[in-house]
Amino acid sequence: xxxxxxxxxxxxxxxxxxxVCAVEGATRLAFVSGQVPxxxxxxxxxxxxxxxxxxxxxIEAQLAEVSMSLDNVVKVTTFLSNRKYAxxxxxxxxxxxxxxxxxxxxxxxxxFDEKWLLEIEVVAAA
Numbered sequence: 001x002x003x004x005x006x007x008x009x010x011x012x013x014x015x016x017x018x019x020v021c022a023v024e025g026a027t028r029l030a031f032v033s034g035q036v037p038x039x040x041x042x043x044x045x046x047x048x049x050x051x052x053x054x055x056x057x058x059i060e061a062q063l064a065e066v067s068m069s070l071d072n073v074v075k076v077t078t079f080l081s082n083r084k085y086a087x088x089x090x091x092x093x094x095x096x097x098x099x100x101x102x103x104x105x106x107x108x109x110x111x112f113d114e115k116w117l118l119e120i121e122v123v124a125a126a
Contacts, residue, residue, distance in 0.1 A: 002125065007019065032059055037117065051116070053096075056092075
């Protein structure tokens with residue numbers, strides 16, 4: 001049986017999320033490519049909240065294709081177009097992930113399409 005355990009080393013700086021996730025008993029890994037804030041038809045919402053929620057729905061759809069869910073996510077990497085979105089991004093991620101505590105990295109960078117405010121990729125284990 002797979003078990004995901006999250007930790008924060010007391011001798012390292014604290015974070016707003018798990019600093020390390022240990023996965024035991026996994027037999028499969030899934031690497032979800034960066035998901036962008038676009039619908040299947042190519043529509044891109046304007047606000048960060050709408051874009052973020054759409055991306056998380058797209059992530060759930062990709063995970064479902066390999067018989068996984070958000071419960072299997074062990075690592076989240078978010079690419080933000082501007083650091084001003086950091087707090088809102090964290091709040092939405094925490095809302096969606098609930099009690100789940102994957103390892104998290106947030107990178108401020110330029111994105112492929114200037115309409116995109118963020119892109120998110122995940123690693124999952126089952």
